[in-house]
Amino acid sequence: MGTVKLFGGIEGGGTKFNYVVGTSPDDLRREERFPTTTPDETLDKAIRFFKQAEADFGKLSALGIACFGPLDPNPASPTFGFILPTTKPNWSNTNVVGALKSAFDIPIAFDTDVNGAAFGEWTWGAAQGLDTFIYLTIGTGIGGGALVNGKLLHGLIHPEMGHIRLPHDSQRDLFEGICPFHKDCFEGLASGPAIEKRWGQKAQTLPPEHPAWDLEAHYIALAFASYIMTLSPQRIILGGGVSGQKFLFPMIRDKVKEILNTYVQSPAVGGNIDEYIIPPALGTRSGMLGAIALAQSA
């Protein structure tokens, strides 16, 4: 009994933080959710949550943090564990790992929210057994994480897949885009707030037959085609609020096939594309469970 290790996970988003303690997806002992306020308050709440959990369930073996970015996930860097300069007020240059480390002298893994979700899907979800795949989320923003050659992708810092440029057909789509950095990049054209601003109503209130969705599927498919050509993923998992619209999946798959136009010669993006572009198996819990998986690997 004493050999089962207990882990803590933090899924840190721009609007809420999730804290969780457990040993595996089937044995989560406690979960709590707090709105994202100031770094001090939000991280203090995390510390109090995990201290109480240790009092109730025993010592944690490690912590995993899957956080909004941009951030520094490189353990060899002097700013490892920091959120980098961000448009999120108050959070620029926050030492997230340092705050937790001062309260818990245990290994702490730190990565992007989307790499965390990718790792959760790889460990327990829809990407088990793959060595190269993408997890993309479309909601308030658009972000992508990836595992490549069996390891989470960081490279220079970490990917920012939401900010690739796409062909913007300004005859069909007069909307100019809302990304403060790039205007009509993928996120600027296709995030939840972009849909809302373009059509004057919240995305989730637009019915399936609304032309918003054909355009949305078009931009998503263009982005996926670029990812496929560049990173050659064995699967793309699409999560986030927008992916809650399940009717989008067949639309995206058809358009990806059209755009690739047989150029990528794998049955995975031909007849079997239904298994290639899929929702997360862990539903909305990929990130939170991913934080636990990161802790296990710490």
Added chain:
Amino acid sequence: MGTVKLFGGIEGGGTKFNYVVGTSPDDLRREERFPTTTPDETLDKAIRFFKQAEADFGKLSALGIACFGPLDPNPASPTFGFILPTTKPNWSNTNVVGALKSAFDIPIAFDTDVNGAAFGEWTWGAAQGLDTFIYLTIGTGIGGGALVNGKLLHGLIHPEMGHIRLPHDSQRDLFEGICPFHKDCFEGLASGPAIEKRWGQKAQTLPPEHPAWDLEAHYIALAFASYIMTLSPQRIILGGGVSGQKFLFPMIRDKVKEILNTYVQSPAVGGNIDEYIIPPALGTRSGMLGAIALAQSA
């Protein structure tokens, strides 16, 4: 003396094949170049070249083949070592590795020409010590290879980086693109033949001040920004005929910085971008030496 291993390399391109034998870049014993004709003739010439080399220099330890694609680089696949269906006449479904294997019972590595060039630059050139980078070539076509997390990138099959879509400003650039699959993808807009068709003269005859080059640098920079956002490379090495125009490099670097607009927070793509987007250190020999490096790893 007898312990120095001798390797054979094939750099297989759509217009010519290079055959080479040696132990390292400083000790190449023989090189020959043949025009790419039929598979039978081209591969027979390779076999005769290596047989003669073995007679003159001793047994080969392994062969490395860096070849035009699409191809199957997965040793676990039934079509490993084959060129897949291609627009290159006569070469579809050619069993390249099988042909060589029937003459030489030694390990044979097989990868794309661009992964080969990437591996050459990683082993002896401008990517030593990196774990994640891109090698891109722009010439008759556009192709990209990559090492990610310390291994060559294959994923689903292998990348096809030349075929990503870019914003095509049809006010500034009326040219419709020449890719037979995607019309105005990156290759369709920016390959050597695209430049020639758009401006009515061969790329290498256009003077540096010709507007062709600002447009070319613009498309290359858009593509690089997408690669940076998606794959997060620590460096991009740009080779191929078009990269022979050295004045393009500062233009591309400036435009990449403009497009990223400070979003990727690494000094590598800020003040130090001169070391981030660079020509191959091995010049035009990245692919041929890469084939030797592949053989060494076989």
